[in-house]
Amino acid sequence: MTQTRPMPQPGILDIAPYKAGEGHVAGANAITKLSSNENPHGPSPAAMEAVRAAAETLAVYPSSDHAALRTAIGEVWNLDPARIVCGAGSDEIISLLCQSYAGPGDEVLYTEHGFAMYPISAMAAGATPVQVRERHRTADVDALLEAVTERTAMVFIANPNNPTGTMLPPEELARLAAGLPGRVMLVLDGAYAEYVPGYDAGAALVDAHENVVMTRTFSKIYGLGGLRIGWGYAPAHVIEVLNRVRGPFNVSAAGLAAAEAAVRDTAYTERCRAANAEWRGFMQRELNALGLPTDESHANFVLPRFPGPEMAAAADQRLRAHGIIVRPVGGYGLPDFLRITIGDEVACRRVIAILDEFLKERA
Numbered sequence: 001m002t003q004t005r006p007m008p009q010p011g012i013l014d015i016a017p018y019k020a021g022e023g024h025v026a027g028a029n030a031i032t033k034l035s036s037n038e039n040p041h042g043p044s045p046a047a048m049e050a051v052r053a054a055a056e057t058l059a060v061y062p063s064s065d066h067a068a069l070r071t072a073i074g075e076v077w078n079l080d081p082a083r084i085v086c087g088a089g090s091d092e093i094i095s096l097l098c099q100s101y102a103g104p105g106d107e108v109l110y111t112e113h114g115f116a117m118y119p120i121s122a123m124a125a126g127a128t129p130v131q132v133r134e135r136h137r138t139a140d141v142d143a144l145l146e147a148v149t150e151r152t153a154m155v156f157i158a159n160p161n162n163p164t165g166t167m168l169p170p171e172e173l174a175r176l177a178a179g180l181p182g183r184v185m186l187v188l189d190g191a192y193a194e195y196v197p198g199y200d201a202g203a204a205l206v207d208a209h210e211n212v213v214m215t216r217t218f219s220k221i222y223g224l225g226g227l228r229i230g231w232g233y234a235p236a237h238v239i240e241v242l243n244r245v246r247g248p249f250n251v252s253a254a255g256l257a258a259a260e261a262a263v264r265d266t267a268y269t270e271r272c273r274a275a276n277a278e279w280r281g282f283m284q285r286e287l288n289a290l291g292l293p294t295d296e297s298h299a300n301f302v303l304p305r306f307p308g309p310e311m312a313a314a315a316d317q318r319l320r321a322h323g324i325i326v327r328p329v330g331g332y333g334l335p336d337f338l339r340i341t342i343g344d345e346v347a348c349r350r351v352i353a354i355l356d357e358f359l360k361e362r363a
């Protein structure tokens, strides 16, 4: 049969497009958005000042080697700047990794309740995503190792994971890295790593193995989701590959400047981490007291379980009626749950008050 119009590569039309957290409710003007794990306190004032200063030189192309930002990241996290690569969000790093290391016939493993961008990026590269079961909403190293075949090219794990908030301890990550064949790339997604005190997000495993990569983002604790900046830390041979595939100007000048200021403002980051820990504790305690169990979250959101999918959907509707948008996670195989970003004190107290009233009515 002759084609009458250009056709995309095989697999592309099978991709279910990513659904972003919603930010609007029809008819409501004051919205509290707790659907995308954004920092309710916003970025460091130094990052905002850097963006204002960058407005003076918008005609000039940004740095192509991102040297200043890589140096800052290297200093703050004690990493070799030569093995850091920056991207338009860590989503771009994930996509570049799939594009470079997986293709038709290859399998890309991700976990049962893992981040949606892993199967999307795998399919966009022509590869086959393979979902691996979890145990109690936590990645299972034995199940992952058992799922490896001669076709496996990559394994993605977010630690802590989104949308569950659970995480594997360092020993389990090390066991996974040690158990994978050297030709299989292990990608440790540390989008929420800054919320875990003392956690290196897998950097030591990157140093110890030729097949381990870590991804990080400025979209979560750094409050810069709107600017699209992320980074990866990888063995030198992987960095050489990604630098060939990425666009030469893939991160904007404003993004580079803001990220550098944000990562250097460690005091601000620590205040955001502490505030999140305080209000996450409040949310978990109060939700549990309402009869909505939660796993222990290590990130900036909680995942309460409702008594069935109808209750979860009705609670979501009730919160929306009050202008509060949370994240239904049926698409992640969790129809009984809602993922709620930890907002500021006012937002947290309102969510609990609304759910309290809702559950009393239903009792």
Ligand SMILES: *Cc1c(COP(=O)(O)O)cnc(C)c1O
Pocket (backbone or CB within 6 Å): 037, 088, 089, 090, 091, 092, 115, 158, 161, 162, 189, 191, 216, 217, 218, 219, 220, 225, 228, 229, 230
């Ligand atoms: C939010 C998130 C990301 C990153 O997003 P970018 O904005 O593209 O940096 C990556 N992984 C997980 C698990 C996330 O939740």
